[in-house]
Amino acid sequence: MEISVISQISLRIRDNVRKYFGFTVSVVISNARQEYSSIQECYQEASDLLEYRWVIGPNQNIMAGDVEPSLKQSSREMVKWKSDVVASIVQGDFDRAGEQLSEMIEAVPRSLQNSETILGLFANLIGEIDSYLNELGYELNDMFEYDVLAYLYQLSSLEEVRQWMSDSVFAKVQHHLLHHNLSKQKKIIPQVLLYIQEHYETDLSLQMLADHFDVSPSMLSRMFKEETNGNYMDYIIQFRMGKAKDWLIHTDLTIKEITDRLRYTSVQNFTRIFKQTTGVPPGTFRKMHRGELGNN
Numbered sequence: 452m453e454i455s456v457i458s459q460i461s462l463r464i465r466d467n468v469r470k471y472f473g474f475t476v477s478v479v480i481s482n483a484r485q486e487y488s489s490i491q492e493c494y495q496e497a498s499d500l501l502e503y504r505w506v507i508g509p510n511q512n513i514m515a516g517d518v519e520p521s522l523k524q525s526s527r528e529m530v531k532w533k534s535d536v537v538a539s540i541v542q543g544d545f546d547r548a549g550e551q552l553s554e555m556i557e558a559v560p561r562s563l564q565n566s567e568t569i570l571g572l573f574a575n576l577i578g579e580i581d582s583y584l585n586e587l588g589y590e591l592n593d594m595f596e597y598d599v600l601a602y603l604y605q606l607s608s609l610e611e612v613r614q615w616m617s618d619s620v621f622a623k624v625q626h627h628l629l630h631h632n633l634s635k636q637k638k639i640i641p642q643v644l645l646y647i648q649e650h651y652e653t654d655l656s657l658q659m660l661a662d663h664f665d666v667s668p669s670m671l672s673r674m675f676k677e678e679t680n681g682n683y684m685d686y687i688i689q690f691r692m693g694k695a696k697d698w699l700i701h702t703d704l705t706i707k708e709i710t711d712r713l714r715y716t717s718v719q720n721f722t723r724i725f726k727q728t729t730g731v732p733p734g735t736f737r738k739m740h741r742g743e744l745g746n747n
Contacts, residue, residue: 461512475510532558533572537579542667545625549617556613573612574600580624587628594623639664640678643671647690652712655687692728695721699737706733 461478468476481496500513532555539548559569577599581591592599599620606612643660660683661668675683691713698704707718715721725733 458512458514465510465512469510477511477513480512480514528558533576533579536576537583540580540621540624541583542669543628543673544669545621548621552616552621553613556609559609569609570604573603573616576616577603577620580620584624584627589627591620591624594627595619639666639671640674643675644679647687651687651691651694652714654714657683688724688728692725695725695733696729696736699733700740709733 457480461480465476465478468474479497479500481493481500484493532551536548536551536555539545539551559572577591581599584591595602602615603612606615643664646660646663647655657668657672661671664671666674672683675681675686679686695709695713698709704712706721710718710721713721715724722732725736729736731739
């Protein structure tokens with residue numbers, strides 16, 4: 452019997468099961484072989500193909516020619532997808548995490564061949580998210596009314612996994628982290644401002660401050676903008692230029708000494724930024740203001 456005929460019969464069986472029994476079934480069709488001695492081989496192939504039920508989804512005809520993976524992407528690449536998703540969550544970029552999850556799920560059928568391996572991949576992803584939450588004092592299961600891993604293993608397709616993780620897991624984690632970060636930034640940003648005032652003669656890169664306060668650079672930048680209504684680097688420039696103006700007026704520090712103390716790479720670089728900020732070069736600024744002070 453031709454495969455196309457078997458497929459049509461299988462489709463009618465599936466439709467009738469859904470219509471009269473209220474649930475769905477998948478039908479696995481192995482490659483055709485001659486001789487009764489091949490029955491065991493066909494059975495084994497069908498059993499192997501059954502693993503793809505979880506990848507393809509319920510209520511499907513599963514045939515060898517439709518599900519053979521290219522295997523161009525290795526399991527190592529799958530692990531990288533998973534790490535990228537976790538990294539985006541840590542950085543608070545849940546939109547990107549959702550995009551990466553979708554890309555990861557699209558790649559799964561080409562890389563992994565059985566449901567046990569696929570489930571293990573997503574169980575590990577959930578474990579890493581939970582581990583990150585533990586560092587913040589949260590438990591992923593506390594956010595749900597059911598056991599998260601047990602629920603994962605009840606899902607019947609990759610699309611169900613994507614929807615559940617994106618709409619439920621990611622959403623709940625984002626909600627909790629939002630409240631955590633709002634509380635955290637109220638405490639951190641005043642400390643950051645004080646640190647800048649006390650260490651303006653040192654490296655004040657965003658990365659250095661982020662490392663010091665144990666947050667990601669993107670998170671620190673966002674917190675700073677929300678609390679001060681300004682950009683972090685713009686604030687650093689304005690603060691240092693304020694110090695420079697004060698020293699130019701009230702001290703005899705040379706422009707080279709001021710450049711070095713404020714951590715600029717060269718006098719030319721400092722002069723350029725100073726002029727952009729005040730409208731005049733530092734030497735002219737000093738003469739103008741000392742002349743005004745002398746007249747008083």
